[in-house]
Structures are given as C-alpha cells and as structure tokens.
Amino acid sequence: MGELFFVNGFPKCGHETAIDQNHDVSWYEEVIDDDLKWSFALNSVLHRGVSDYQDIALIDTKHFGKALVIDGKMQSAEVDEFIYHECLIHPPLLCHPNPKRMFIMGGGEGSAAREALKHKSxxxxxxxxxxxxxxxxxxxxxxxxxEAFAHKKLHLVINDAKAELEKRNERFDIIVGDLADPVKGGPCYKLYTKSFYKNILKPKLNEDGIFVTQAGPAGILTHKEVFTSIYNTIKQVFKYVMAYATHVPSFADTWGWIMASDQPLFIGAEEMDKRIDARINGELFYLDGNWFHSSTTMNKTLSLSLLSETQVYTEENARFIPGHGLAYRI
Incomplete structure (x- = not known):
C-alpha cells in the first residue's frame, strides 16, 4: 500500500515513517512490490480521506502534477494521464462501426468520460x-x-457497477472497465471475474458491442500478476480478444488493456486514422493508427505467457497486485 510522509509538522499517513532530513520536502511513497518502492516529491496534499470503500489521496507532485491515489496505488497523474485514457477509450470506439451508447464502470475522476465525449456519434x-x-x-x-462533468450527454450514477448493470434494461455499444486494480480487500476485483463478464456484462452489450478494460501491469516482470489471467478469463467469454500495452511513466511500468467482442475487432492503421479525423472533436496526443497496431504486438515473453495462461479469474481463485484495500486496514 502507499504511504504519505511529511516534514514540517504535517501528519503522516501509513504504518511507517521515513523523512528526508536533508531537504525541506514531503514525499509520497508507493509500494510496487515487497522489496521495491517508488517515491514522489510533493508540493502539497490536496485531499486525504477514507471513504466507505477506499483509502483516497489527491496529491500535487513536483514531477507529475496532480495525482489521484486510491488504496495506495497511483490511478492517474496530470502530466501523463492522457496516455492511459486515450488507450482505454478510443480503440473500442474507433473499432466500432457507429457507437452511440457507452457505459463506464468506475471512471470517477472524469477523464474517461472526457475522452469519450470527444466522439461525435x-x-x-x-x-x-x-x-x-x-x-x-x-x-x-x-x-x-x-466540462466533461457538466456535459449534457454524460449521465453520472453513484452505484456499484455490477448492481447498476443488472438492473438496467438498456444495452450499450461500448462497456468500459476503468476500474481500480484488483487488490486484496479492494472493491473492484469481483468485476474481473468470468461470472461477471459472462452473466452480467456481456448481456448488456449490443450484438456488435465491444468491451474494454484496463488490465493492470504488463511489464516484463509484472505481467503475470493479473494481466495474463484477465486476458485468459475474457477469452472464455468473447470470441475475439485483443491485448495491447504501452509505458505509462507515472505508473513506473508498462500498462495493459484488453478489448473484446463477438465481432472482429481489427481495422487497419489507415482506416483508424480516417476514423479519428472524421469522428473525433479535438486532438489526440498519443494514439494513432500506426501506434495502436504496434501496441498489440507483445514481446516474446509476454506472447508466450498469454498463450500459456490457464487461470480463469473467479472470486474464489483471484489474483491481486501487491497492496491491500480498505478491508485490510487496521
């Protein structure tokens, strides 16, 4: 889990104390693994608290700007969040022939909605x-x-995504999993399971609908934490499944996404660029056709891991990334 360390009389958040005695600076520290930590110098802490579901911090970092931290894990940072959100939102919308309705699971910071609302259709x-x-x-x-939060096309609902999908009669062209990473005691891991995908999510997609989810670290050393398991789980439910990944600096790793449908997902790089020009208001800073197709090519180790993965993600047989959710707090 992450910890916030402060000097000059500020309070401490976490179970240990580690203060830089030589510099007048406060630090945020995230545990990447049992023996690896990642630290950020801070300008200030904008918000700290514990909700009914999660441990929350909004921090202003010197290197990455404002950053949202949930259960000790960096969710997004001001200077590079466009990488994560462009990769999450635009591929399914561009691969779909004419998307009109989208459901975002999670996405509370508003960035996923911001990117989606660039699409005219x-x-x-x-x-x-x-x-x-x-x-x-x-x-x-x-x-x-x-502007995204105030947009007339955005319908904000405060609810568990599973319960919300279950009770809705409408179907969607795109369903997005902009969820926190699966950690022990966290609120989201049940939304990565085969039963959820098969029995609740897929029936809410239109016939040509597309599902996409963030799928955790996809680095050479971290991809077996949850990425390959989520990929293999989705393969049990959808006919066509595509994994893609890229480096996100504030996450200190390569990150992965998985897109799935019962209709073919592939469109050429040239066609993707044409659709970007025709369908999107505003500019994309990271994604274009050539990059997207390169992002679907995994290195040898990841390719073999994806092919050989056998675990299917269930509530009883879940994998987690390092860290703990609110249920494990003392």
Missing part, C-alpha cells in the same frame, strides 16, 4: 462509480474535466 455516456467521495473531490480539483 456518442449520444449517451453513463458513468457509474461506487465512490461519491472520489467523484466529488475530482470534480472540485481536476479542472481539466469540468
């Missing part, structure tokens, strides 16, 4: 986040997403 974007406190302080502090 979308008529309705439902964003369902379980944690009102996260949504409220992101609306207040993340000014880049204020």
């Amino acid at each position: 979308l008529e309705r974007v439902v964003m369902c986040d379980i944690d009102k406190e996260v949504v409220d302080f992101c609306r207040k502090h993340l000014t880049v997403n204020r």
Whole structure:
C-alpha cells in the first residue's frame, strides 16, 4: 500500500515513517512490490480521506502534477494521464462501426468520460462509480474535466457497477472497465471475474458491442500478476480478444488493456486514422493508427505467457497486485 510522509509538522499517513532530513520536502511513497518502492516529491496534499470503500489521496507532485491515489496505488497523474485514457477509450470506439451508447464502470475522476465525449456519434455516456467521495473531490480539483462533468450527454450514477448493470434494461455499444486494480480487500476485483463478464456484462452489450478494460501491469516482470489471467478469463467469454500495452511513466511500468467482442475487432492503421479525423472533436496526443497496431504486438515473453495462461479469474481463485484495500486496514 502507499504511504504519505511529511516534514514540517504535517501528519503522516501509513504504518511507517521515513523523512528526508536533508531537504525541506514531503514525499509520497508507493509500494510496487515487497522489496521495491517508488517515491514522489510533493508540493502539497490536496485531499486525504477514507471513504466507505477506499483509502483516497489527491496529491500535487513536483514531477507529475496532480495525482489521484486510491488504496495506495497511483490511478492517474496530470502530466501523463492522457496516455492511459486515450488507450482505454478510443480503440473500442474507433473499432466500432457507429457507437452511440457507452457505459463506464468506475471512471470517477472524469477523464474517461472526457475522452469519450470527444466522439461525435456518442449520444449517451453513463458513468457509474461506487465512490461519491472520489467523484466529488475530482470534480472540485481536476479542472481539466469540468466540462466533461457538466456535459449534457454524460449521465453520472453513484452505484456499484455490477448492481447498476443488472438492473438496467438498456444495452450499450461500448462497456468500459476503468476500474481500480484488483487488490486484496479492494472493491473492484469481483468485476474481473468470468461470472461477471459472462452473466452480467456481456448481456448488456449490443450484438456488435465491444468491451474494454484496463488490465493492470504488463511489464516484463509484472505481467503475470493479473494481466495474463484477465486476458485468459475474457477469452472464455468473447470470441475475439485483443491485448495491447504501452509505458505509462507515472505508473513506473508498462500498462495493459484488453478489448473484446463477438465481432472482429481489427481495422487497419489507415482506416483508424480516417476514423479519428472524421469522428473525433479535438486532438489526440498519443494514439494513432500506426501506434495502436504496434501496441498489440507483445514481446516474446509476454506472447508466450498469454498463450500459456490457464487461470480463469473467479472470486474464489483471484489474483491481486501487491497492496491491500480498505478491508485490510487496521
């Protein structure tokens, strides 16, 4: 789990204390693994708290700008969050022939909705986040997403995504998993299971609908934590499944996404660029056709791991990334 360390009389968050005595600076520290930590110098802490579901911090870092931290894990940082959110949102929308309705699971900071609302064809974007406190302080502090939160096409719902999908009669062209990473005691790991994908999520997609989810670290040393298991689980439910990945600096790793449908997903790089020009209002800073197709080519180790993975993600047989959710707090 992450820990916040402060000097000059500020309070401490975490179970240990480690202060840089030589510099007048506060630090955020995230545990990447049992013997590996990743530290950020801070300008200030904008918000700290514990909601009913998660341990939350909004910090202003010297290197990455404002950053949202949930259960000790960096969720997004101001200077490079566009990488993660462009990769999550635009591939399914561009691969779909004419997307009109989207459902976002999670996404409380508003960045996924911001990217989705660039698409002219979308008529309705439902964003369902379980944690009102996260949504409220992101609306207040993340000014880049204020227009998205106020957009007439956005329908914000505070609820568990599983319960919300179960009770809705409508179907969607795109369903997005912009969820926190699966950690022990966290609120999200059940939304990575085969039963959820098969029995709840897939029936809410239209016939040509596309599902995409963030799938955790996909680095050469970290891809077996959850990435390959989530990929193999989705393969049990959908006919066509595509994994892709890229480096996200503030995550200190390569990150992975998985896109799936019962219709073929492939469109050429040239066609993707044409659709970007025709369908999107505003500019993309990371994604284009050539990059996206390169991102689907895994290195030899990852390719073999994806092919050989046998675990199917269930509530009883789950994998987690290092860290603990609120249920494990003392």
